[in-house]
Amino acid sequence: MKLYNYFRSSASYRVRIALNLKGLAFEYIPVHIARGDHLTGPFAAISADMLVPLLDDDGERFSQSMAIMEYLDETQPEPPLLPHDPVGRARVRALSESIACEIHPVNNLRVLKYLVRELKLDDAAKNTWYRHWVRVGLEAFERQLDQSPAGIYCYGNTPTMADCCLVPQIFNAQRFDCDLNDLPRTMAAYEACMQLDAFRRAQPSNCPDAEG
Numbered sequence: 001m002k003l004y005n006y007f008r009s010s011a012s013y014r015v016r017i018a019l020n021l022k023g024l025a026f027e028y029i030p031v032h033i034a035r036g037d038h039l040t041g042p043f044a045a046i047s048a049d050m051l052v053p054l055l056d057d058d059g060e061r062f063s064q065s066m067a068i069m070e071y072l073d074e075t076q077p078e079p080p081l082l083p084h085d086p087v088g089r090a091r092v093r094a095l096s097e098s099i100a101c102e103i104h105p106v107n108n109l110r111v112l113k114y115l116v117r118e119l120k121l122d123d124a125a126k127n128t129w130y131r132h133w134v135r136v137g138l139e140a141f142e143r144q145l146d147q148s149p150a151g152i153y154c155y156g157n158t159p160t161m162a163d164c165c166l167v168p169q170i171f172n173a174q175r176f177d178c179d180l181n182d183l184p185r186t187m188a189a190y191e192a193c194m195q196l197d198a199f200r201r202a203q204p205s206n207c208p209d210a211e212g
Contacts, residue, residue, distance in 0.1 A: 007207035020198035030209035103137030
């Protein structure tokens with residue numbers, strides 16, 4: 001397997017965690033998003049949406065982190081990223097999509113760049129935007145956790161796709177100094193994940209293209 005990704009990309013980070021949880025080896029191929037390398041050259045020629053991550057599995061290429069993680073779960077079912085029962089799968093998908101579809105899109109790098117370049121927001125205003133939407137989204141995430149049975153991780157006592165999504169979002173929230181107070185179950189799940197080698201090895205600082 002080859003994974004085209006960028007060390008700071010939340011979506012790439014999710015897939016790195018999933019691959020590690022499943023014990024799958026992969027070739028790390030960096031694509032420097034901040035420099036715009038995803039929009040030109042060899043990567044643009046193979047990626048229809050010109051976004052990372054892109055997984056190449058024996059010549060079959062897949063984009064979009066959620067689709068990639070479900071593909072991995074279907075082709076490499078152990079350990080599972082989704083519960084076996086329909087209710088559990090729906091709960092985990094909802095938690096995952098709360099981050100991937102509600103929080104992340106409005107705080108994506110290309111959105112933040114648009115706020116600065118086209119709408120002429122300064123860094124303070126941009127960061128206020130970021131912190132607002134992260135906080136709103138994480139409060140909703142916490143309410144979802146409150147409606148679920150108690151567990152070590154986001155859903156139950158084994159990490160799932162929801163945890164793969166949560167950890168990168170918290171990492172970014174900490175980078176931008178977001179308010180993470182009064183989110184007890186969210187932060188407890190995050191802390192539990194960070195005790196696991198699969199999550200620690202996937203951290204941006206451990207990536208070959210990591211920058212200071």
